Amino acid sequence: MKAVVYDQPRSFTVTEVPDPHAGPGEVRLRVVLAGVCGTDAHLHDGQFDPVYPLTPGHEIVGEVDEVGDGVTGLRAGQRVVLDNMQSCGVCTSCRRARPAFCRVLVAQGVNAPGGFAEYIVAPAGKCHPADDLAPEAAVLTEPTACVMHGLDVLELPPGSDVVVFGAGPTGLLLAQLLRHAGANRVTVAAPTAAKLELAARHGADETVRVDRERPDASVARLRELAPEGFDAVVDATGAVGVLELCVPLARDGGTVFVYGMTDENDRLTVSPYEVFRRELVIKGSFSQAYSFDRALQAIRTGRVATDGIVTHTFALDDYADALAALRDRxxxxxxVRPGGAAAT
Known part of the structure; x- marks a missing residue:
């Protein structure tokens, strides 16, 4: 089969590798779609603890192609979404309901073969039937699960006033689910007009255009909307320059939520006196935990609207272009459609 294979940071080929086969309790999936995520850009640079040789791709929709011994709940030809995380369940972190910090975590697409390939083998129990969803909707299940976990961590009080920086996929998903989590108002701030229009179409109460050259003007508009600050300020960009705007925009007793993935070497200066004096809370959210089923249900019920989010499709051979698209406003x-569809 054909797969993207890294041998070191920034060095990959699209090459032929041996076909995998399902073992006991496993299924082989023919990959229908695999989402390209900011995490893949960090993996490209050698961050996020990749294990080589590496085939990335952790947002996976596949069709069951081969069923291993002992598998009874899935059938050949069935479309599924894959929860790529496998934790041991017995280490200290797992026993404290922190499976993403499992000492022997297997994360397909990070330290085990992922979905930027024609086929992938996975535990049957990690595959969730999704025949009722279009692949372009189903491929958003994993990022939605991450957002669900983020909201578990955030513990948003009902009636909160929230601003989300970023209108990429995670910003759009956050904005929608924050509304259902009890926010009275959700404002989305981002630099791209078309993405802000999509945010408004998907339910954002306010949108604010961020001028990359003059961020102070954007801050002034946000202060007009919330003169005393926002109850929660969410960064979904991973940009330190944006994070620097977050603390001043939080109201006294408010929360700054670090959701976007920054570069490992980035540093943010925060005044501990301000955190102390204003009783601020700073939280982070990593990956997903106990949220995959809920994410799939949110997409099924329309609580998460997916139309318009997938905008670019690439063939496996065009993986370099797919990565470059992450920088396209x-x-x-x-x-990525490993079956070979032309780029759109």
């Missing part, structure tokens, strides 16, 4: 979400 007009690209909301890029996916």
């Amino acid at each position: 007009e690209c909301v979400k890029a996916v």
